Amino acid sequence: xxxxxxxxxxxxxxKINVDGSVSxxxxxxxxxxxxxxxxxxxxxxxxxxxxMFDIFSIEANVxxxxxxxxxxxxxxxxxLECDNVLLVxxxxxGLATISSIGEIKFRHISRDxxxxxxxxxxMDEDIINCLVTLEDPPLSVxxxxxxxxxxxxxxx
Numbered sequence: 001x002x003x004x005x006x007x008x009x010x011x012x013x014x015k016i017n018v019d020g021s022v023s024x025x026x027x028x029x030x031x032x033x034x035x036x037x038x039x040x041x042x043x044x045x046x047x048x049x050x051x052m053f054d055i056f057s058i059e060a061n062v063x064x065x066x067x068x069x070x071x072x073x074x075x076x077x078x079x080l081e082c083d084n085v086l087l088v089x090x091x092x093x094g095l096a097t098i099s100s101i102g103e104i105k106f107r108h109i110s111r112d113x114x115x116x117x118x119x120x121x122x123m124d125e126d127i128i129n130c131l132v133t134l135e136d137p138p139l140s141v142x143x144x145x146x147x148x149x150x151x152x153x154x155x156x
Contacts, residue, residue, distance in 0.1 A: 011038045014075040016066040018082050019114055020058035021121035029053060031062035032120030034141075035070055042145060044069065045116075045134035049125040059084040062121070063091070065131060067104070076102035081109040083118075116144045 009015035018033035032047040046069055052058050059082060070078050082088055088108040111118070119141050125132060137145055 009036065009038045009079050013038060013077045013079050014043065014070050014073075016070055016078055016080045017109070017114055017117040018059070018062040018066045018080065019117035019121045020055060020062050020084075021118065022053070022055065022058065029058060030121050030123075030125060031058060031065060032123065033062055033066040033069075033117045034120060034137075035066070035073070035075070042137045044073065045120050045137060045141070046131055047120045047123050047125055047134070048131045049128050051128055055084070056087060059087045062117075063087065069131075069133070071102065077104075078102065079105045079107065081107045081114065083109055083111045083114045116141050116148070119144060 015036045015038075016033060017036070018031070021030050021032070022028075028049065029052060030047060030049045032045070034045045035043040037043050046065060048065065050058065050061060052061060063080060063082060066080060067078065085108045088106050091106045120134070120138075123138065123140065
């Protein structure tokens with residue numbers, strides 16, 4: 001089932017939203033994502049320019065980077081959301097092997113509900129294959145973060 005809006009994670013869980021971006025004009029390929037806590041807060045964001053060109057590999061790479069960042073920050077329960085339905089299906093159905101590093105839920109999320117990760121993936125970065133972590137949300141995503149929380153309040 002595809003979620004139409006962004007939702008908070010459960011207590012004790014971290015929410016990881018990820019996305020890949022391919023610019024056909026500039027041949028720029030990049031990934032981005034955000035880790036958020038159960039009380040809506042920004043924990044850390046990330047982005048990286050990459051040399052991969054097929055969308056499945058790009059999205060699989062951002063899933064891996066998001067999970068590694070979560071594990072390195074001490075999180076062992078993660079809910080990962082991605083707008084690539086094929087990748088989410090592969091991960092959910094056990095066609096990809098993940099070691100016993102924690103508990104993971106994979107969810108497909110609509111593109112409209114994944115705007116923060118999408119914006120992070122589209123940010124300029126010149127160095128290829130160098131993960132940039134963002135301790136504070138960039139100005140370009142702050143309005144998107146606020147819209148996610150506003151939409152949550154509309155559900156109540």
